Amino acid sequence: MPSKRPIIAIAGLACETSTFTPSRTLAPAFHPQRGDEIISRYKTFLGAGTPLSAAAEWHGILTGHALPGGVVTRPAFEALAGEITSRLSHLISTTTQLDGLWLDIHGAMVVDTLDDAEAELLRRIRAVIGPDVIVSASMDLHGNVSRELVHGCDLMTCYRTAPHEDTLETKERACRNLVSVLTTERLPDGSVRRPLKAWVPVPILLPGEQTSTRDEPAKHIYAAVPEVEAVEGVLDAAVWVGYAWADEPRNRAAVVVTGWEEHPVVEGAERLARLFWDARADFRFVAPTGSLGECLDTALASKARPYFISDSGDNPTAGGSGDVTWGLTQLLARPEFKDTATGPVVIYASVPGPEAVRIAVEAGVSATVTVTAGADIDNVHAGPITMTGRVHSIKHGDKWAETEVVLQVGSVFAILTKLRKPYHLERDFVELNLRPREADIVIVKIGYLEPELYDMAADWMLGLTPGGVDQDLERLGHHRIRRPMWPFDKTFGAGPGLKARMIQMSNEPLVGPNE
Template identity: 75%
Template sequence: MARPLIAIAGLACETSTFTPSRTSAAAFHPQRGDAILTERYPFLLPGTPLGDSAAWHGALTGHALPGGQVTREAFESLASEIVTRLHEIIAAHGPLDGLWFDIHGAMVVEGVSDSEAVLLRRIRAVIGPSALVSASMDLHGNVSRTLAHAADLLTCYRTAPHVDVRATRERACRNLIACLRRGQRPLKAWVPVPILLPGEQTSTRDEPARSIYAAVEAVEEADGVLDAAVWVGYAWADEPRNRAAVVVTGWERGAVARGAESLARLFWNARAEFMFVAPTGSFAECLDAALQADASRRPFFISDSGDNPTAGGSGDVTWGLTRLLEREEFRAPTGPTVIYASVPGPEAVEIAVRAGVGATVTVAAGAEVDDLHAGPVTLTGRVHSIKEGDLHAGVEVVLQVGSVFAILTKLRKPYHLERDFTQLDLRPREADVVIVKIGYLEPELYAMAKDWMLGLTPGGVDQNLERLGHQRIRRPMWPFDQVFGTDPDLSARFIPMSDEPLTGVDE
């Protein structure tokens, strides 16, 4: 066949419905046209194996930092532009053979249920029922029956922390090319699994998730199977689609069904084995443990997990920093060295920048968006460092308050890399305690930590799910419900092909 014509489109944002923050269109940093290939996905450029296998055309893709619900205005404006640009691609080049749907899977839009499925239906109205659609997703996304119907292929990451992001996206594109060359839509088996757990209990570093995801490749290797994927689901949104799921695609019905059902049973049978990735405790208990740790266990990392901005937290909850500054142990500059990352405070940052490094300032920061747990925190300290031009934070300032080095930002920012600290003249490896708004430690932090604990702190991504008050998730659901009247139905549901009507309730 001639080189197929494939478009690229999608919106990605992991969205907590338990934070008051909102996500705007600008937060997606949308890329358009050729920039999608040249700046975001060079593995699709001419001269690469995938780039030479098809004619790829970017419509619009956007990836927002996790946060609060996407505003309806933002969604409508970006979705409308995607539709318009797809029309333009078709007008210029002819009918599309396929589309790579570049999403996360846990985006929530104000007033819209199952927003990725809604977006894909709008795309389908443009590209037609015959075009094949391949979606790449985060394993913390959600796969509704409607989404599984609208897409022909769905795959997701197989690691958490996610070290296979590019590999997953390339796999989604390879699978699409394989189906187009074969000239056949794959069979799709979908199994919803009534489990909803946070990522901090399902890291693939640890059992049982390690074994569950190791089994994915074994299923995929069976004759007649093209792809296998397991979604943990996203725990901090309150929607009926939020739960674990398995999708297996391929050509041989029996192999596809057996693979899907085996993965679903493996997940369900392990439900009581999922534990947090590190010792847990209240924030006070974590600080006590860090102070009691000897030199061989420092730096001691603490996850201020309830306001993790890369899980959907607003990032400006001040509860943790407030509790930290109340401790007597850290009030003198000679106390144990603590780095705290971070709290947004635009006015505080502006005051510190005007004063300059070395100046002593009194500022208030945080709680401009999420004041449900604590109000603004007031700090009097010495300006230790200033950095401008960060992609996420804009401007960063470090204030030394006693022995605490608190990072304040103009805009919220995740701190995952050693250079995030060293560029601020901070030395995390030499600190006694490093406190980061995060859940499980990302690889570089994990490598630096001599010991660590997961602080069960409040916020929009509270690890104590029952404290959040879900109302719309399907019940029974583990671990919200410990006793099920009967075992769940883990049989494979073969979803109609996308060019066939979907009937029945979206289970």
């Protein structure tokens, strides 16, 4: 074992990308961080005084985490990937040896004219760092895991909860596994013993709203992951649901198990794959579903308050453009919400409208304004919406929205933003002088409710609304995914063949058919 601490670089790009929205993701959307900014971002496990900080020398290269959205433009990818490889080249030129790399990615990024963007990014990284550097990837369970990506990595892990309450825990595990391999698996010649990798692609493609780990069958599938990991000879086990709103050959569920002994690695991977496959017909939406009209009717008839409704088709944290106006248009057309004084209090989050926000800010709180917002990018389902209402509140300086305005139209409090923003936290509303716990109905562009919203909701429904992340996958029009694929296909001939593929080490050539 070398006396010095291993040197580890950190790099990666993350963007959950829908190919069914017309929006495009540009380089600034990734909010790239470099150097010590990255260490600070992950200070809970890489900051001074932490065991991982003491165990290795960490170098932030470049990481970028964009809000989910449309396809990443090729120039954006080239600029960011180019900076990553350039900075890695500089690090290698100034240090004696690069031992490891933590690949901080999501796994569902789509780049214009590229398939399998994460594998392409890793290919370029490998061209700089060489085949001997140990690479450990952390991913979202809604990412996609191709054979090429598994080959390029030595270690892979992903979230085990949806909603994602173990994000930092997963990233720390990826780093901890990497350090463990680098410090305890040195061979006499100074090289590192590389873990075995078993990969099983599973021909299932489901939305996250049917695969939440709060509910069965995902609950028992993910409960089996630490059981597999605990088997002697296994280092890590991971199950990916995959990403449903992109149309690429790699999009499907997958299992990867890594370790030191082939039998338990293969057996564990195949066990998890069979659990997933055997439950394919049991997946259900996480809440009662209906059209937006049906959801509103149910909410109005219910005594549960606040009653939450997910406007799921334009969910910006799943890849929706965020500016579809269909839901708000339907809401404001309802007669129940016309009266400012007596109508049920409804909060709607949200619709972008930079010009509408500018007009409202200039007019000020309590002013009555007429503004037009939304459908600047995605106008497939509805055009821009024009509203007349009272400016209820204004907030500046949000990381995502930049400026937010609440416009009261009848009994509806509609949040308008300069740039799109997800609304996941109670403070997102409270800081706009809104009280979601006291509202009758809260409508949020989201799929399954994030933890704080879930805890607030007395009851809720999932609105099956149109948009770039439509829950009705079969009406979206996938044509490039591998077939057969559940639920698009119900018959599979002799079956899906859930046999583990042992993937070569990353320092060996990738051979065999593309799968």
